[in-house]
Amino acid sequence: xxxxxxxxxxxxxxxxxxxxxxxxxxxxxxxxxxxxxxxxxxxxxxxxxxxxxxxxxxxxxxxxxxxxxxxxxxxxxxxxxxxxxxxxxxxxxxxxxxxxxxxxxxxxxxxxxxxxxxxxxxxxxxxxxxxxxxxxxxxxxxxxxxxxxxxxxxxxxxxxxxxxxxxxxxxxxxxxxxxxxxxxxxxxxxxxxxxxxxxxxxxxxxxxxxxxxx
Numbered sequence: 001x002x003x004x005x006x007x008x009x010x011x012x013x014x015x016x017x018x019x020x021x022x023x024x025x026x027x028x029x030x031x032x033x034x035x036x037x038x039x040x041x042x043x044x045x046x047x048x049x050x051x052x053x054x055x056x057x058x059x060x061x062x063x064x065x066x067x068x069x070x071x072x073x074x075x076x077x078x079x080x081x082x083x084x085x086x087x088x089x090x091x092x093x094x095x096x097x098x099x100x101x102x103x104x105x106x107x108x109x110x111x112x113x114x115x116x117x118x119x120x121x122x123x124x125x126x127x128x129x130x131x132x133x134x135x136x137x138x139x140x141x142x143x144x145x146x147x148x149x150x151x152x153x154x155x156x157x158x159x160x161x162x163x164x165x166x167x168x169x170x171x172x173x174x175x176x177x178x179x180x181x182x183x184x185x186x187x188x189x190x191x192x193x194x195x196x197x198x199x200x201x202x203x204x205x206x207x208x209x210x211x212x213x214x
Contacts, residue, residue, distance in 0.1 A: 007099055009062050010132030013125040013196060014094045020120035024094050025050060025066050027118055032058045049086070051142075059114040060099035067095065067141050067171070089171050091201060095141065100130060125196050141171065159189060165209040167193070172202060176212055 016024045029052045033039050040053040050066035067089040096115065100108055107129065116123055124130035133141070159165065163179045177191030180201070187206045192199045 007056065007060075008101060008103075009056070009060070009097050009099050011063075011095055011097045011135075011138035012100070012130045012132055014096055014115060015122040015125060015196070016092060016094055017120050017122060018092055021066050021088060021092070021094055024118055024120045025052075025064055027120075028052075028061065028064050028096070028115075032061050032064070034058070056099060060108060060111040061096060061115075062099070063095075063097035065095040065097075065142050069171070087203065090141070090195065093196070095133075095138065097138075100132075159206075159209075159211070164212045165189070165191065166212045167191075167202075167204060167209050169208040170204065172204070177202060177204075177209075 014024070032052065032054045035057055038055045038057040040055060041047060042053075050068055052064045054062055056062045068086045069089055071085055071087050098111060098115070100111055102108055112124070112130070115121060159179050159182060161179055161182065164176055165179060167173055167175050167177060172193055175193050175195075177193040179189055180192050181190030182188075183190070188203050189206060189209060191202045191204060191209075193202045194200070
């Protein structure tokens with residue numbers, strides 16, 4: 001079944017309880033997949049990881065997405081053994097494309113309530129009148145970065161806890177973050193980055209940041 005072109009949909013950010021991203025995604029995916037006619041598969045017929053597409057037959061939901069990246073996980077000190085691992089780009093958030101307004105611009109309360117009342121969901125960014133992402137924002141957030149074949153980048157600068165750095169590569173490009181942790185073995189920094197009005201933990205490679213200008 002094809003999506004109706006006269007229906008206005010937007011991407012929204014759903015805030016969920018810590019560690020509940022997968023459960024919220026799986027529940028919504030399960031409910032929306034109850035009717036096979038509502039499921040849309042990619043051209044190759046293979047469903048993508050953390051990304052489901054629908055015809056909007058269930059509470060106006062057309063897509064559900066958890067943005068993530070592939071990273072190399074290094075095993076043991078001094079070893080070159082590594083394993084590709086998925087890591088969520090925005091811990092505590094799930095993206096959803098849905099219809100929340102009718103043709104007159106009036107909020108469709110039952111669609112909003114269905115998502116908000118899902119176990120593990122705190123709410124949508126914007127609360128009573130959720131604020132949609134622009135197409136550019138949504139596209140940028142959902143890009144899957146694959147680092148499985150990249151080598152570990154060694155630091156050119158020595159950073160310290162509490163220091164403010166600027167992210168110059170990846171999904172958080174041009175954002176500033178405060179260094180909360182340093183993993184020299186894996187070449188990673190743990191940062192606190194302000195997103196959607198609150199501080200969010202983010203992990204980046206040494207090579208993805210530079211020291212912020214004074």
